Amino acid sequence: MDPILRLKNITIKFGALTANDNVCLDINKGETHAILGENGAGKSTLMNILYGVLKPDSGQIILDGQEVNIHRPRDARALGVGMVHQHFMLVPALTVVENIILATCQTPLINMKKTSQRIRELSTKFGLEVDPAAVVKDLSVGQQQRVEIIKALYDSCKILILDEPTAVLTPQEAKELFKIIRQLNAAGTSVAFISHKMNEIMEIADRITVLRGGKSVWSARKADTNEKELARHMVGRDIVFTSSENGAIRDKKILEVKNLCVSTAYKKNAVKDLSFSVCNNEIYGIAGVDGNGQSEMVKALLSIIPKDSGQVIFCGKDITHDSTKEIFSKTIGHIPEDRLNMGVISRFFIFENTSFYNYRTDEFSSRNSIDWKKEHSYSDKLIQKFNVKASGGKAVFSTLSGGNQQKLVVARELDKKPRFLIAAHPTRGVDIGATESIRKHLIQQRDQGCAIILISTELEEIMSLSDRIGVMYEGKMIAETTPKEASIEQIGLWMAGKES
Numbered sequence: 281m282d283p284i285l286r287l288k289n290i291t292i293k294f295g296a297l298t299a300n301d302n303v304c305l306d307i308n309k310g311e312t313h314a315i316l317g318e319n320g321a322g323k324s325t326l327m328n329i330l331y332g333v334l335k336p337d338s339g340q341i342i343l344d345g346q347e348v349n350i351h352r353p354r355d356a357r358a359l360g361v362g363m364v365h366q367h368f369m370l371v372p373a374l375t376v377v378e379n380i381i382l383a384t385c386q387t388p389l390i391n392m393k394k395t396s397q398r399i400r401e402l403s404t405k406f407g408l409e410v411d412p413a414a415v416v417k418d419l420s421v422g423q424q425q426r427v428e429i430i431k432a433l434y435d436s437c438k439i440l441i442l443d444e445p446t447a448v449l450t451p452q453e454a455k456e457l458f459k460i461i462r463q464l465n466a467a468g469t470s471v472a473f474i475s476h477k478m479n480e481i482m483e484i485a486d487r488i489t490v491l492r493g494g495k496s497v498w499s500a501r502k503a504d505t506n507e508k509e510l511a512r513h514m515v516g517r518d519i520v521f522t523s524s525e526n527g528a529i530r531d532k533k534i535l536e537v538k539n540l541c542v543s544t545a546y547k548k549n550a551v552k553d554l555s556f557s558v559c560n561n562e563i564y565g566i567a568g569v570d571g572n573g574q575s576e577m578v579k580a581l582l583s584i585i586p587k588d589s590g591q592v593i594f595c596g597k598d599i600t601h602d603s604t605k606e607i608f609s610k611t612i613g614h615i616p617e618d619r620l621n622m623g624v625i626s627r628f629f630i631f632e633n634t635s636f637y638n639y640r641t642d643e644f645s646s647r648n649s650i651d652w653k654k655e656h657s658y659s660d661k662l663i664q665k666f667n668v669k670a671s672g673g674k675a676v677f678s679t680l681s682g683g684n685q686q687k688l689v690v691a692r693e694l695d696k697k698p699r700f701l702i703a704a705h706p707t708r709g710v711d712i713g714a715t716e717s718i719r720k721h722l723i724q725q726r727d728q729g730c731a732i733i734l735i736s737t738e739l740e741e742i743m744s745l746s747d748r749i750g751v752m753y754e755g756k757m758i759a760e761t762t763p764k765e766a767s768i769e770q771i772g773l774w775m776a777g778k779e780s
């Protein structure tokens with residue numbers, strides 16, 4: 281059988297860097313083909329070429345046996361290629377339906393009703409719950425991802441590219457997505473699937489191709505390989521995750537949250553009467569299905585959104601009414617759930633992003649002007665320490681691959697040596713080698729006395745890193761436990777709002 285898609289000798293360079301180097305990839309009709317590789321290996325670049333976002337320097341795209349020219353995403357969609365990007369392509373101020381109209385190039389007045397209808401159809405059919413009238417900026421990251429998936433499915437497509445679609449989904453939502461993928465495959469649609477999660481790849485892929493340093497280095501049928509072998513092909517060594525336990529005495533409450541209530545324009549009582557505390561040398565994991573008040577809680581703790589009531593105490597001092605700026609001037613770090621919107625200014629250079637908290641301080645300024653040399657050497661230090669794949673601090677932040685962006689945000693926040701750190705999905709989008717290293721850094725930070733709130737939709741991450749675990753459901757902390765006391769199944773039940 282001829283493949284439906286054949287990418288032949290695709291090459292693209294960005295300055296001195298060859299992001300895709302003679303890459304070849306075949307995708308068969310109705311199969312899910314996983315593309316795997318370390319951060320910066322060239323996966324998104326290759327898919328962006330197929331979707332018409334980037335133009336290759338050389339190479340061919342052969343679709344259904346015919347060479348095609350794809351100059352822009354509209355050409356790709358017309359040929360039956362849809363894409364869910366690694367980073368959202370939604371307009372925050374518009375509603376779900378408006379975003380979909382915009383992306384599918386329709387005339388708003390005529391199609392508003394029809395589009396809403398189609399969104400509801402797709403939501404019901406695939407269990408992708410989303411309100412067509414909701415404004416995108418009010419949706420959680422997980423909900424926004426659902427909108428992206430609906431957008432890609434909106435036009436019927438032959439090849440659907442999913443660039444790390446599960447990075448922001450809960451395991452349950454990922455399972456739902458896999459059902460969709462299987463349905464799509466059964467209907468003859470091929471799926472190009474990028475993920476760093478080996479278990480997902482082993483569950484959903486028919487075939488797998490590994491990219492390394494911009495080259496396609498290895499391909500296999502899923503049936504002929506296993507997770508360990510995949511990791512070895514990607515990273516070149518076995519991966520060992522550190523376990524978290526330490527015997528430190530936790531005698532100080534670093535953060536206390538008392539009866540916190542938060543409402544937003546979109547969600548009344550998003551956080552309800554929430555109380556918990558985190559001690560020195562402690563990782564407090566918050567388990568919960570995305571959208572149960574975790575985002576609102578974090579934003580309210582940092583005064584990014586107002587609190588209805590309640591109290592926040594940091595090292596014995598009431599910071600309930602402090603501004604965000606005042607909070608960040610304390611030794612508080614934040615790895616945000618949405619790195620691009622909350623963590624960085626992506627059109628700025630890397631060195632500007634690594635020093636933007638304290639560029640006015642002596643660390644980076646002298647005699648009232650910024651000392652560029654200090655900024656550069658600091659960003660170079662972080663790049664090295666966290667093994668970020670970047671040409672240097674002078675690169676624009678948005679030119680980093682997704683995982684390398686995440687590594688840099690984590691590096692900046694950890695290097696502040698915070699007394700209290702909020703780590704929301706710290707390993708989101710990073711490859712397994714870097715996940716191992718970020719986890720080690722978090723544990724190290726904890727062992728040096730830091731109190732850490734760890735928010736993750738990955739229960740495995742929560743279980744292996746946390747000293748205590750709180751389970752959030754509908755804005756409340758409905759259970760508190762430790763990894764030793766509770767099983768993954770029990771926590772899963774709490775996350776679904778079920779009492780034991």
Ligand SMILES: Nc1ncnc2c1ncn2[C@@H]1O[C@H](COP(=O)(O)OP(=O)(O)OP(=O)(O)O)[C@@H](O)[C@H]1O
Nearest residue numbers: 294299319320321322323324325679680681682683
């Ligand atoms: N517009 C650009 N300008 C300069 N360099 C770029 C640009 N886009 C991508 N790159 C570089 O090309 C390389 C490949 O990036 P790409 O985004 O394809 O990686 P990836 O495999 O998708 O990684 P990740 O798993 O982190 O998402 C990276 O080194 C990245 O910095």
Ligand SMILES: [Mg+2]
Nearest residue numbers: 324366681682
């Ligand atoms: Mg990528």
